[in-house]
Amino acid sequence: MSDIILGRPDFRDPAFGWTNAKSFPPYVHGTGGNAHLMHRTAGVKMYWYRATYDSLIRLDSPERMIAETVCGMSFFLHSKRGRTCTLPQRDAVLCGRCHGSTPTFSRKYPQPVTPEEARLRLGCAMEGSAA
């Protein structure tokens, strides 16, 4: 059963209804055409309410899940624009910024592979889920 909160406390407090996952897979990558790199997960935020005109309905599972990376990107997991991994595909290219190195595709530094090649290698050996 779902709880209903009358009123919209989220209007006053934009952080209302969001929680941080206690555990989350260490890696995350984008799924769109511009995704090339495997990032390190800094945290996963979850939103637990469905909003109506004048109330919030508490859900049993989060409606929105956003993974944030060490390098400052955000991926919407709920709309499958990001995917978390327990283990990256063996030859996936790790994000340099997330992993304590130089930016991966900056012109200032040597590039390990082309972005096109990195895109082909991107993926999980083992997918993960946040809780």
Ligand SMILES: [Zn+2]
């Ligand atoms: Zn990164």
